[in-house]
Amino acid sequence: MDLEVAASEDLVFEHQGGVGWITFNRPQARNAFTFAMYERLAAICEQANGDHSIKVLVLRGAGDKAFASGTDIKQFREFKAPQDALDYENRIDRVLTTLEQCRVPTIAAINGFCTGGGAGIAAACDLRIGTKSTKIGFPIARTLGNCLSMSNISRLTALIGAARVKDLIFTARLIDATEAASLGLLGEVVDDVAALDQRAQEVARLLAGHAPLTLNATKQAVARLQKRLTRDEGEDLILMCYTSQDFREGLDAFLNKRAPQWRGQ
Numbered sequence: 001m002d003l004e005v006a007a008s009e010d011l012v013f014e015h016q017g018g019v020g021w022i023t024f025n026r027p028q029a030r031n032a033f034t035f036a037m038y039e040r041l042a043a044i045c046e047q048a049n050g051d052h053s054i055k056v057l058v059l060r061g062a063g064d065k066a067f068a069s070g071t072d073i074k075q076f077r078e079f080k081a082p083q084d085a086l087d088y089e090n091r092i093d094r095v096l097t098t099l100e101q102c103r104v105p106t107i108a109a110i111n112g113f114c115t116g117g118g119a120g121i122a123a124a125c126d127l128r129i130g131t132k133s134t135k136i137g138f139p140i141a142r143t144l145g146n147c148l149s150m151s152n153i154s155r156l157t158a159l160i161g162a163a164r165v166k167d168l169i170f171t172a173r174l175i176d177a178t179e180a181a182s183l184g185l186l187g188e189v190v191d192d193v194a195a196l197d198q199r200a201q202e203v204a205r206l207l208a209g210h211a212p213l214t215l216n217a218t219k220q221a222v223a224r225l226q227k228r229l230t231r232d233e234g235e236d237l238i239l240m241c242y243t244s245q246d247f248r249e250g251l252d253a254f255l256n257k258r259a260p261q262w263r264g265q
Contacts, residue, residue, distance in 0.1 A: 011040045012062075018055035018208040019201070020048060020104075027063030030113055032072040035091065041121075042095045045102040055208035057102065058200050059125060060109040061118075064193050067108065067134075070116025073144070076251055085242030086235060089149045092117065097151060100124040101223065105207045105215055109200040110134050110186070111193050115174065120152050123159055123185070126219065127203065130177045130186040131196050137174035144250040145262065147241040150234035158226045160184050 012023040022044055024031035048054040061067040071092075079085060099106060099121065108114075108125040114136045122128050122136070130136075140146050148156075148169070156165045160183045168175070180186040190199050207215065241247055245265045253260035 008040065010034060011037045011044075013040075013044050015054060017205070018053065019204040020044070020054045020057045022057060022059045023062050024060070024068050025062045027061070027065060029072060030066035030069035031061040031063070031118070032069045033117055034072050035075055038071075038091060038095045042098040045098045049103045052212075054104060055212065056105050056107065056204040058107045058109055058204050059121065060197075060200065061111065064111060064133075066113040066118070067110040068115075068118030068121060069113050070118050070120075073251065073254055076144070079242070082239050082243050085238055088242075089234075089238050092120070093149050093151045096120055096124045096155075100155070101219075103216055104212070105219070107200055107203055107207075109196050110136070111196055113174070115139060120148070120155075123152070123155050128186050129196060129199055129203070130180060130189050131192055132177055132189060133192070134177040134180060134186065134189070135174040136180045136185055137172070138169050139172040139174065141169060142172040142260075143254055145241060145244065145246040145260065146250070147237055149238070151228060153234075154226065154228045 010024070010026050012021075012025050014021045014023075022041065024033070024037070026032060026034075026037075045057070048057055059067075076088075079088070105127065106125040108122040108128045110122055110128060110130045112131075112133055112135065114122050114130075114134060116138060119136050119138055138148065140148070153165065156168075164183055175183070175185075177186060177189045181189055188199070190196050246260075246262050249262070250260045
């Protein structure tokens, strides 16, 4: 099976009535992302930029356990050289920037776990709706010992503020829907998956009927207000984490389901 076919099965795109539905379709892995899925997501956003019959994109996870639990950890086994770490974070930056800058409004319909790269995807969307079972966080300080890209840090800081970004990453905790709503990570919270699908559909149809240039201009204006660190400004931090003994230890510990022994090296 080639990568394009695999990606299309793991990330399903349907378009009806002006609304494009993007479904992360790996429920057996809590919808963890493969590299091919990241590329597929970017390609769909590019498609929406050129296809004016698409008015809104809704992102959701298959099943009832997770929106997306970040990058599939097995992908990191292929890292052999420092450039692999830089290439990975450059890929994530490129994909999430493409999502964030997509011409049409984007809605993250979040049920269950929304962690790591999954939370990064949600933060790059324009609107976020959760359920009572939503759990959001960046637990990297207790799992792999890696770091977020400069774009992710910039985006999160603009969204919830520097102190809250530090709190979430330092404590490595997953926050519930109530706290996420209070921080601004969720715009609203509904009861369950059925209510989430219904509400996402309602909001998507509402936005699809509004003036597209007004929505696009607003997206661009907000983006221009936000200062972003460049990739070069953060390469030293990425290399410090991804090329460390701690990262290798975190990866091995995660895959073998044991607690990592951090050394700060």
